[in-house]
Amino acid sequence: xxxxxxxxxxxxxxxxxxxxxxxxxxxxxxxxxxxxxxxxxxxxxxxxxxxxxxxxxxxxxxxxxxxxxxxxxxxxxxxxxxxxxxxxxxxxxxxxxxxxxxxxxxxxxxxxxxxxxxxxxxxxxxxxxxxxxxxxx
Amino acid sequence: xxxxxxxxxxxxxxxxxxxxxxxxxxxxxxxxxxxxxxxxxxxxxxxxxxxxxxxxxxxxxxxxxxxxxxxxxxxxxx
Numbered sequence: 001x002x003x004x005x006x007x008x009x010x011x012x013x014x015x016x017x018x019x020x021x022x023x024x025x026x027x028x029x030x031x032x033x034x035x036x037x038x039x040x041x042x043x044x045x046x047x048x049x050x051x052x053x054x055x056x057x058x059x060x061x062x063x064x065x066x067x068x069x070x071x072x073x074x075x076x077x078x079x080x081x082x083x084x085x086x087x088x089x090x091x092x093x094x095x096x097x098x099x100x101x102x103x104x105x106x107x108x109x110x111x112x113x114x115x116x117x118x119x120x121x122x123x124x125x126x127x128x129x130x131x132x133x134x135x136x137x
Numbered sequence: 138x139x140x141x142x143x144x145x146x147x148x149x150x151x152x153x154x155x156x157x158x159x160x161x162x163x164x165x166x167x168x169x170x171x172x173x174x175x176x177x178x179x180x181x182x183x184x185x186x187x188x189x190x191x192x193x194x195x196x197x198x199x200x201x202x203x204x205x206x207x208x209x210x211x212x213x214x215x
Contacts, residue, residue: 031215047214050145050207052191078214090215110215118188118207119214120146134147135213136180 001074002058004049004119006081009088020072023095027102029110031090033083041126045083050118054078057117065094065109069101076109078119138162138202142172146210152176161206165189166196169208180210 001017011030018026033045062074073095083089092109096102113119124132140161144152152172161168169182186193186209189200193209200206 048146049214050143050188050209053188053193053207053209056191057193114215115212117214118145118209118212120210121213122146134150134210136147136184136211137213 002062002076004051004054004080005077009077009079009091011091014075014091014093017075018073018093018095020095022097023072024097025099025102026095027106028093029106030088033085033087033089035085037123040130042123043126044124046122047080048120049080054117054119061109061112065105069105071096071105140200140204140206142206148178148208148210151178161200185210
């Protein structure tokens with residue numbers, strides 16, 4: 001599954017989705033709001049999504065991962081709305097029989113999410129002079 | 138032919154609105170050029186993708202009246 005959430009991500013609840021009797025490996029990536037970016041002190045962060053297409057593209061990523069690796073369970077959730085430092089911005093978890101598939105699929109899912117899913121980050125900075133901005137890398 | 142354009146991220150800030158109805162008889166590329174001039178968008182079209190009715194599409198794809206168009210600036214999730 002690929003989901004968007006405007007509420008805090010409950011990592012423990014998501015982890016239970018990966019339980020599977022034949023899973024020998026679970027790999028989780030947690031993306032966290034850090035206090036700096038490109039040398040500037042970040043004070044707050046907001047994510048916005050084009051939800052219809054983000055969910056559709058996210059579901060395609062999950063399908064692609066399942067086609068490339070023998071996965072037993074997949075869960076991806078990305079936050080929208082206002083986030084504070086330390087909050088989870090994105091959570092990706094996969095379960096597989098063996099660790100190689102789990103690591104590779106987890107890496108694929110977060111990397112592709114960052115470049116393909118229509119979600120945008122808006123950063124505000126702690127130093128008063130720097131205007132807040134949308135990031136369009 | 139009128140279409141509905143929805144704006145996200147920096148394009149919404151620059152346009153000052155979430156969406157608008159616009160004339161789009163000349164296709165998607167011409168539509169972005171016209172809106173970029175009207176709203177002072179600074180992102181060149183080459184850096185954007187475009188979606189029609191909730192799905193990525195090609196810049197030369199045909200449009201129909203009432204379509205929903207979204208110009209997608211470079212994404213920054215994760």
